[in-house]
Each structure stands twice: as structure tokens, then as C-alpha cells.
Amino acid sequence: MKLRLSPEDAAFRAELREFFTTQVPRHIRDTVAAREDLTKEQMVESMRTLDAAGIAVPNWPVEWGGKDWTPLQRHIWHEEMRAACVPPPITFNASMVGPVIAAFGSQQVKERFLPATRNAGIWWSQGFSEPDAGSDLAALRTSAVRDGDHYVVNGQKTWTSYAQYGDWIFTLVRTDPDAPRKQAGISFLLIDMTTPGVTVRPIRLIDGGSLVNEVFFQDVRVPADNLVGQENHGWHYAKFLLGNERAGIAGVGGTKWLLAEAKTWAGDRLREDPLLAADFARLENDLLAIELTSIRVAAESSDGKAQPASSVLKLAGSELQQAVTELVLNLAGEQGLSSDPAAGAPAWTRPAAPSYLHLRAASIYGGSNEVQRQIIAGTILGL
Amino acid sequence: MDFDHTDEQRALRDAVRGLLSKTYATIDGRREATAGDPGFDEGMWSRLAEMGVLGLPFPEEAGGMGAGPVEVGLVAEEMGRVLAPEPFVEAVVLCGGLLARAGADVSGIAEGVVLPAYVGGPGVAARCDGDRWVLDGSVSPVLNGARADLLVVVAEAGGTPALFTTAQGERTSFSTYDGGRAARVTFDGTAAEPLGDPTADATGTIEYARARARVAYAHEALGAMERALEMTRDHLRDRHQFGKPLSAFQNLAFRASDMYVSLELARSTVLWASMVLADGDEAEGIEAASRAKLRAAESGRHIGQEAIQLHGGIGLTMEYQVGHYAMRLTTIEHLLGDRRHHLARLAAAVGGHRTVDPLR
Numbered sequence: 001m002k003l004r005l006s007p008e009d010a011a012f013r014a015e016l017r018e019f020f021t022t023q024v025p026r027h028i029r030d031t032v033a034a035r036e037d038l039t040k041e042q043m044v045e046s047m048r049t050l051d052a053a054g055i056a057v058p059n060w061p062v063e064w065g066g067k068d069w070t071p072l073q074r075h076i077w078h079e080e081m082r083a084a085c086v087p088p089p090i091t092f093n094a095s096m097v098g099p100v101i102a103a104f105g106s107q108q109v110k111e112r113f114l115p116a117t118r119n120a121g122i123w124w125s126q127g128f129s130e131p132d133a134g135s136d137l138a139a140l141r142t143s144a145v146r147d148g149d150h151y152v153v154n155g156q157k158t159w160t161s162y163a164q165y166g167d168w169i170f171t172l173v174r175t176d177p178d179a180p181r182k183q184a185g186i187s188f189l190l191i192d193m194t195t196p197g198v199t200v201r202p203i204r205l206i207d208g209g210s211l212v213n214e215v216f217f218q219d220v221r222v223p224a225d226n227l228v229g230q231e232n233h234g235w236h237y238a239k240f241l242l243g244n245e246r247a248g249i250a251g252v253g254g255t256k257w258l259l260a261e262a263k264t265w266a267g268d269r270l271r272e273d274p275l276l277a278a279d280f281a282r283l284e285n286d287l288l289a290i291e292l293t294s295i296r297v298a299a300e301s302s303d304g305k306a307q308p309a310s311s312v313l314k315l316a317g318s319e320l321q322q323a324v325t326e327l328v329l330n331l332a333g334e335q336g337l338s339s340d341p342a343a344g345a346p347a348w349t350r351p352a353a354p355s356y357l358h359l360r361a362a363s364i365y366g367g368s369n370e371v372q373r374q375i376i377a378g379t380i381l382g383l
Numbered sequence: 384m385d386f387d388h389t390d391e392q393r394a395l396r397d398a399v400r401g402l403l404s405k406t407y408a409t410i411d412g413r414r415e416a417t418a419g420d421p422g423f424d425e426g427m428w429s430r431l432a433e434m435g436v437l438g439l440p441f442p443e444e445a446g447g448m449g450a451g452p453v454e455v456g457l458v459a460e461e462m463g464r465v466l467a468p469e470p471f472v473e474a475v476v477l478c479g480g481l482l483a484r485a486g487a488d489v490s491g492i493a494e495g496v497v498l499p500a501y502v503g504g505p506g507v508a509a510r511c512d513g514d515r516w517v518l519d520g521s522v523s524p525v526l527n528g529a530r531a532d533l534l535v536v537v538a539e540a541g542g543t544p545a546l547f548t549t550a551q552g553e554r555t556s557f558s559t560y561d562g563g564r565a566a567r568v569t570f571d572g573t574a575a576e577p578l579g580d581p582t583a584d585a586t587g588t589i590e591y592a593r594a595r596a597r598v599a600y601a602h603e604a605l606g607a608m609e610r611a612l613e614m615t616r617d618h619l620r621d622r623h624q625f626g627k628p629l630s631a632f633q634n635l636a637f638r639a640s641d642m643y644v645s646l647e648l649a650r651s652t653v654l655w656a657s658m659v660l661a662d663g664d665e666a667e668g669i670e671a672a673s674r675a676k677l678r679a680a681e682s683g684r685h686i687g688q689e690a691i692q693l694h695g696g697i698g699l700t701m702e703y704q705v706g707h708y709a710m711r712l713t714t715i716e717h718l719l720g721d722r723r724h725h726l727a728r729l730a731a732a733v734g735g736h737r738t739v740d741p742l743r
Binding site: 001002003004005013072076256259260263270271274277278280281282284285286287288289290291292293295296299300309312315316370372373374376377380381382383 | 384385386387388389392453616619620630633636637639640641643644647648649651652654655657658659661662674677678726727729730731732733734737738739741742743
């Protein structure tokens, strides 16, 4: 057992810290620090800055721009980024579709899509969930019927984050409705969102924003070349994708930053209100336990296999994120009633309620916490 | 940073596990050992001494093994897994730690022939009586106080705490709810030897020794939690109701999953605290011990309570083992500061730092 980072890892961390705090444009980091929504341009600019330094997609194969980092180094990379208020690379590009294309796409598909995916030349949306296929994703119904050298796609996707920015969407579509198992008839198809028949409709959420959308496909003609891998093997690729979605799944870096800022916002109340101080101390101890667990998982997964323990991180990490936004909302109290600057409340109180409400989604997305409990019960405990 | 044990550490764990399983493979072993005084198996205590476990943290020149908090934690965890009632943490880690630090002879402890007990509560005063020191006052509970050959006493001397040893003192023994033994110890002009300078404030020394004992207790709790969860998992698989195993009821399986989350969060924090102690900075070690003790208390209470609930009525019987795990976890929670105590300490300091950073 070893408490300290190796000199190499410590130097690695210092280098990244220097880069994130000096090379990523100030206006982007200030926006994150103010807990305001980033524009598409800011997110793209941030990803390009990382890509120019060669650190946008360390999880990819080296020949496509990845880094041969250890899981611990990837952990450090992610946490330092969050600590410096640098937005992580667009997850749909970097963590989701990129690794799938790199692993399963044809050479032609790789060459066509990977460079633009890496530098955000394409903004990808994710077309997985449907109105009747949430946790039970394999129940999806959007169909793709082969017609010559095209697929004709009909159906509806939902909860599509940032689809209003999307250039392309990677989808799971049903290509064989008669397959014996519902998982078997699914394919992984890339669709240009400017194709006729694609419609995006925003969904208003209780946090006041519209980051998620419904996407409709009506007789959308997609070149068959846009298929990733083999027809009807899409479920396998989707599982690979979800298994890869691990770096920073506990959200430790962002939560840590917020909890530290909240101390500043609490000011004298930290000394005057022992219950508040106890809330902070307890959350800090929870955060420590989760951070240490994420380091443990990273250190133990050096063989590259996904750890079932990542379900623990998703569960505990999302609950902590929620608890910390709840603490901030409580700190804001009446001052947090409106995010309208006209209310004249301190700037930090404005995002308190929206982010508290927004983070209710953390225990739902990425595999709901109930799904994670099911995974722990089945995979780890053998129940 | 890595959480892997070395081959040597794993060998130590296997050896201790092998020895303990000779007596404590089932709960009957503990039941037998705690049925009569002194509340543990003297034969096992000797065998632990022969294996070197009782001298583990002492310097080699003092007859010890010169091992650190990580090895101590491994042993404590194994004792927790089988609920071994031998007073390893109190006698070796806490008393032995204080004695070794003061340069006192600890060879008797390492050999298993001297059993010390820690008299740490407030209520004892030390005064000079001619050319000797004497103690007055009364403390309870003193774990294994009646059986102890030597008492390591924290007493107020001139306004600050100081350490003394004595083999005297009136002891009234009683049983604790987890099957152990404790005593009410009374001093009345009882002669005692100062351990170190009795006029100096020993607060720091005492607090650091308590920190090491806290982390060892947290490891013991970790072992107990792990076993309690294993038993609960087995029960959910084996027990059938309404024509199917309990594990088929999602609510029950989910509660077991939450126990697993509790266990893993505790494991991370407790292992880390051992590493912080091993790293040497005393102030950091003391704080890390509070963090580990708080986490172990919270997870231990959760897991102990749920283990009983998921077993149903059988979990409450003395005959079945899982209830004993809940009893022991409850006891450990209250030794050397409960969760409220440690949370209050951490809360009082929370404004003094921006973040807690485990990666250095």
C-alpha cells in the first residue's frame, strides 16, 4: 500500500494543473465557476484547446489520438480538469461514440469520423432512449429498413441531451424485428441530423432549461455506409459504450469544487451554526470516501476491464452530488428563490435552485441508481 | 497511490486467519470463550504471542516485529471477521503503543505474559506523596480491567493529563453486552509509576495513541461488516418464502446492495487512514483517524442494523451469529469516541481548510 503519488504521477499532475489553469481560456472557466450554462461555442473551444494539446481523448486508441495512460493518470486528468473549472470534453464525442467507432468501425468510417469527433468538428448527439425504452433499452422500436444502399429510419428518440447543437446523432435502431431475442436485432447507425425527416423538439425541464430533446425520424434515408460494425450487432457495441463511460463517473472533482466554494459562501455561518458545520463535515467525509473509492477502482482496473465497483461510484457519487447541491440551496435559503438578477441576490445564489433541480437527474441518467443496485446485487453479491 | 497489500502483508493475513479459524470458525468458539472469565481464550492469546502478533507494532529491539499501522489493521480486520474476543486493540495497539513510545519494557506484552488495560476516562488525579506518585479516583468501564496485570492510566497531574502505570487498584468486574469484560477501577492513594515526565502535558501522546487504536478498531469493524454482509447475502440466497428465495425480492436485494456500498466506502477510508498513520505526520494521522472512525461508525451501524432486518427474527437470537456481529459493531462504535464525537471534531475544523485532498 502506498499513500503518495509516484514522482512521475505527481509531475504528471503538476503539468496538467498548470495547463488547465493557464491554457484554457479564462472566459470559459469563469462561466463554469459561476455555474452558468456554457454556450456551444465555449464547449467546442474548450475541447479544441484540449485537442490541440493532445489530451482531449486519452481513452482512445493511441493511433487515433489517445494516450497510453494508466487508469490512475486518467483519474488525475479528469479530477484536475474539474478542479480548474475546465469543462470536460463533450462526453458524447469523447466517451461514447468515439471509442465505439475506433473499436468497431470500418477503416473508412474511422477516417471519416474520428478526427472530427476528436476536435468537435462534429457535435454528436446520443439517440438511445425512447419513450418506451428507458432502463429497458433493448425494448427500443425505432426501425431501420434496408432499401438498396440506404436504411430508411422511422421512430422517435427522447432525452437527447444538447440535440439542439447536434450535427450528427449516433443511434440504436431495430434492423431485425423478428430476431429471437430483442437484443439481437439492433444496429448502431450514424445519422446526419440535417437529413430530411429529422425533427428536434426541446423538452422543458423543471430546472428551467431545455438541454434535452425529443428527436423524430420520419422516412429518413441514411446511407448504409453509416453503419458501425455489423448489422444486428449494435447491442454489443452499446454495452461496450456504456462500460466505457467510467472516467469521472462519481463526479468527485466537480462536487469537491462546489463544496469548497460553498464554505466561502457560508462565511461566518460556518462558525455560528454547528448544525451547518456538521453538514459540511459529513459531506466532506462522504466525498473523501467516494474519492478514495474512485482511486481504488482506477488503481485496480489497470488490466483495462470495467470494474463492477463502478456501480458503487455511480450510486454514491450521484447521491453526493445531489446532497451538495441541496446544501447550497439551503445556504441560499430565501435568497435562492429566483435566479433573476433583478432580485438583487448574491450571484452565487442564482444557480442554487436550478442546479439542485437539475441534479435530480443524476440518479436517473447513466443507468438509474436502481439499475446500479440491480448490478451490484447480481454481479457482485450474486443475488 | 495504491491500496494493494504486499505479498508479506498477505502472508501475515493468511497466517492470522488460519490461526483464528482453529478456534473461531463458528460462533460457538466465541460463545465458549466469552462464557467464562476473562472473556477471551488465554490459549489463543498465547498462540497469537507465539506468532508475533502481540509484538507486531513494537520496535524490533523491544522484542517486537517493527510493523506499521497497515499490518496492525490487517490483524484487527481478521479478528473482526470472526469476532475474536481477544483484546488486541486495547492491549497491544493502545496500551502497548503508549508504553513503547515512552520507552518502557513491552517484551512481556509481546510474549503474552503481561496483559495491560487502558484506564483512560476522566476522573483520576495524580499527586506526589513524599517521593512517590499516587492515584485517586474511579473510572468505568475499563476494558479487561479485572484480568489486567498492568494498568496504563491517564491521570490529571497539575492540570494536564499525564500517564502512569500500576498493577494495583481495586477492580470490580462486569460483563459487557457484546460478551466482553470490563471493570470499575478505583484508586485510593494507590502507588503508581509515571510513564514519561508526569509534569509535562501528555495530551498529544495520548491522542496519537488513541488515533492508532481508533484506526485499528475501524479495521476490526470493517472485518465484522464484511462478514455480516456475506452472511446476509447467503441468507438471502438460501432462505425461501412464498416459494422463492428472498433474493428474488427486489427490495431485499437492493438493501443488500446498499450495504455493499456502505462497506466499500468504509474500506476505502479505513485503508487510507492506515496509510496516513504509516506516513508519520501525527496531526494528519489524528485527523484521519477521526474520519475513519466516523465512517466506520456510520457504515457499521447501517450494516449491523440491516443484517438483522434482512435475517428476520433469527437475527435477534443469541444462537445465530449475525446478531453478535451487530452487537460488536455497536460496541466498537462507542469506543474511543462515537460518531457524534468525531463528527463534532471534524465540524469544528471544517472552516480551516478548503478541501480534503487524499492524493499527495
